[in-house]
Amino acid sequence: MSFLPAIPEILRQFLKRPATNIFPAKYLPPSVTKYLQSVQEGKTSIHPPVETPPNFRGKILYDRDTCIGCKLCIRVCPANAIEFLPETKRVRIYVTQCIFCSQCNDACPVDALHMSDEFLLADEDRYSENMIVE
Ligand code: SF4
Ligand code: SF4
Numbered sequence: 305m306s307f308l309p310a311i312p313e314i315l316r317q318f319l320k321r322p323a324t325n326i327f328p329a330k331y332l333p334p335s336v337t338k339y340l341q342s343v344q345e346g347k348t349s350i351h352p353p354v355e356t357p358p359n360f361r362g363k364i365l366y367d368r369d370t371c372i373g374c375k376l377c378i379r380v381c382p383a384n385a386i387e388f389l390p391e392t393k394r395v396r397i398y399v400t401q402c403i404f405c406s407q408c409n410d411a412c413p414v415d416a417l418h419m420s421d422e423f424l425l426a427d428e429d430r431y432s433e434n435m436i437v438e
């Protein structure tokens with residue numbers, strides 16, 4: 305099989321700028337852990353990620369004051385990422401469980417749920433404050 309028909313596409317790809325960028329560092333640091341520590345200490349900064357596109361589905365935002373406790377979001381969530389809190393009649397969302405499908409946002413009758421453009425969600429503890437929305 306000849307690869308000649310693919311040559312124009314190969315050349316086009318060589319000339320195109322990449323759609324992604326190297327993240328979090330422009331060049332691979334000798335130690336990623338030390339690099340991230342120095343970012344935390346403010347001694348260096350991360351190589352900024354590419355901008356998120358419109359309607360990006362990142363970490364969920366929850367307005368508990370608007371929520372009416374109807375549980376519709378729980379019923380539609382395919383990942384069982386939402387728990388009902390009977391004491392307060394509000395919900396708790398486990399970000400590590402969420403698959404960012406946005407179905408809960410569509411189902412909520414009072415618009416209490418939204419998808420943000422936050423996607424830097426790595427954490428060593430799945431139950432850390434950053435990983436739970438309530
Ligand atoms: S975005 Fe999808 S997976 Fe995440 S909490 Fe909502 S319904 Fe569940
Ligand atoms: S669907 Fe909306 S109003 Fe109903 S429990 Fe979920 S967040 Fe609250």
